[in-house]
Amino acid sequence: MTVPTRLMTNGKIWCGLKEGFAEAIAIDGDKVLATGTAAEMAALAGPETEIIDLEGKLATPGLNDAHMHLHHYGRSLVELDLRPAAGVTSVQAIVDLVKEAVANAEPGQWILGRGYDHDKLAELEHPTKWDLDTVSPDNPVFLTRTCGHTTVGNSLALKAGGIGRDTPDPFGGKIRRRNGEPDGILFENARDAVRAVMPPITESQLVAAIERGGKKLLTFGITSIMEAAIGIGEGEVELDAYLTAHEQNRIPLRVAGTLMGDLERNIVDYAHSKGLVTGVGDDIFRIGPVKFFTDGSAGAGTAWFSIPYENDETNFGVRCLTQEQTDELTLKAHRLGYQIAPHAIGDAAISMVLNAYEKAYAEMPDPDRRHRIEHCGWHVPEDLARLKAMKVIPAGQPSFLYFFGEGYYTILGSERPQHCYPFKTWFEEGLHPSASTDCPVTSPDPMPCLYAMVARKSDTGKPLGLAQALSVAEALHLYTYEAAYGVHDEERKGRLIPGQLADIAVFDTDFFAVEPEAFLSAKCLMTVLGGEVVYRARDRLPRHTRNSPKRAP
Structure with a gap:
């Protein structure tokens, strides 16, 4: 019988929905060897087996964030934090943070920030270019709403992007105006003109962001993610950055990388020329689906609905693609062998994607391609049957x-x-x-x-x-x-069963024994990736020992 390299015992270990609970788990290298009672697993241990006493704490398979933006998260950690959780609850608070950043910046240096939510600001309104101009006359400012689909720029940022009174709204975007004058708020594709003139991010900066963000995710018990948009900002250099980070062992957790395949932001041909199609890679970095945007976000009022928004009967959201364009992008990725994961939140956008999937599957059936719809926030009841018929995954x-x-x-x-x-x-x-x-x-x-x-x-x-x-x-x-x-990836991870990757999260709260409100203050105590402890919360840790014949199980 194989002797485990590590044993986690005396806990409440949730192994999976069908598998239920165990008291202990034995690990052999980077894989799960066995689970069972504390006594059963102790009997497997040898003199060199490292033992972690969970002291009754809850352990689960490592969490897997199925849609997030790792390199953007890593970059956001060094930008202005405008989230309500950071205390930003008014336009004035945003202005004050910009003022402080300007004081520490060189003239002309861009001031970037992310995370404000106008629904949670005292004014219930976005900041405008005029708010930002008062404290930043010499520095372009570009601040992103929490949803990532709306930004506000000051006058310098808009001027740099060539956006003025006579600039028309681009297809798939909207420039908000006051008395005909742009007020700094840019929705969806209207942001592209400004982003095109911002200083480019280098590959080395992106690698650092990937590493920075990944290390932070481990502190939450997250061991895997789907990176939801490689190529969305800097194009091909973002894919190169992931490949470089992988070569340099600087990706701290497991990543399935989604490739941008939009009209303008498209790296599919570049990736395909390198042989990088869905499934290629290893357990640290693997190529996932292809993504494109069909609408915006509900919070920003840009998700595309078949009926108008309650607060504005003229607003149905923003349609980022036509049906013909959606069909073309879908068929191309489908023919090349990619899984597809379009962004669609409103019911009209979701129906449009399903139309495209029906055409793709009619041309080239593939029952296990597992095409997805990212977000899939509101779909009409009749589209549930179409989701089921094509086995489309709602993410x-x-x-x-x-x-x-x-x-x-x-x-x-x-x-x-x-x-x-x-x-x-x-x-x-x-x-x-x-x-x-x-x-x-x-x-x-x-x-x-x-x-x-x-x-x-x-x-x-x-x-x-x-x-x-x-x-x-x-x-x-x-x-x-x-x-x-x-x-x-369900055959490699997601459960704590023999042969699967030993990715484990340990928490200070038993979610099965408390009211849901207690979840909100719960913390991760330890994260294990491939059998190795990669994060330990200071002063709150399960104890490590070497096995001893005298040690009680």
Whole structure:
């Protein structure tokens, strides 16, 4: 019998939805060897087996954020933090942070920030270019709303992008105006003109961001992610950065990389020329799906709906592609052998993607391609049957319910928020829904996600379809097994069973024994990646020892 290299014992170890609980887990190298009672696993240990006493704590498979932006998160850690959680609750607070940044910057240096939510600002309004101009007359400022689909620039930033009074709205974008004058708020593709003239990010900076962000994710018990948009900002250099980071062993966790395949932001041909198609790679960096955008975000009022927003009867959102363009992008990626994962939040956008999938599968059937829809926030009831027929995976974000639920009531009324992100229906219909944060759109902290899946309430207590609540085990299943299934990795990870990767998270809270509100203050104590401890919370750690015949199991 193989002697384990490491034994984690005396805990409550959740091994998977069907597998249930164990008291101990034996690890051989980077794989799970066995699970069972503390006595059973102790009998396997040898003199050199390292033993970790979990002291009754809950352990789960390592969490897998099925849709987030690692290199953007890493970059955001060194930009202005405009999140409500950071205390930014007014336009003036944003202005004050910009003023401080300007004081420490060289003239002409760009001031970047991310995370503000106008629905949570005292003014219930975006900052404008005039607010920013008062403190930054000599530095371009470009600040991104939490959703990532809206930005505000000061006058210098707009001028650099050639945006003025006579600039028309581009297709798939909108320039907000006051009395005909752009006020600095740019929606969707309208941002591209400014982003095109910003200083480019170098490959080495991107590698550092990947490493920085990945190390931070390990502190949350996250051992795997799907990077949701390689090539969205800097194009091909972003893919090169991931390849370089991998070569240099600077990717701290497991990444399935999504390639941008949009009209303008498209690296599919570049990746394909290198032989990088879905599934190519190893257990640290593997190529995942191809992505393109069909609409915006609900919080920004740019998700594309078939009926108007409650707070503006003229607004149906922003359509970023035509049906013909969606068909063309879908067919190209499908023919090249890629899994596809378009962004679609509103029901009109979702229907358009499903139309394209029907055409692709009619031309080239492939029952296990596992095409996805990223977000899939609101779909009409009749599209559920189409999702099932084509086995399309809805990759929703529970954290949106928590952080943005209040705002949904404001812009969509009281009824539509009850039908968003129907995880229970998706799960019961066998659609393999996954859990994710879309970080840095929201915090990568998995606790608001778990809370939202189980409680179905926003951070202000607003109910969001209570009938869609999941059990704790189901919620963890979406955060582990289903996230792995979504990128064809369920045979390698997502459960703690013999032969799978020994990726494990240990928490200070037993989610199965407390009310959902207690999830929100829960912390990760230890993270294990491939059998190695890669994160330990200071002063709150399970104890390590070497095995001893005298040691009690």
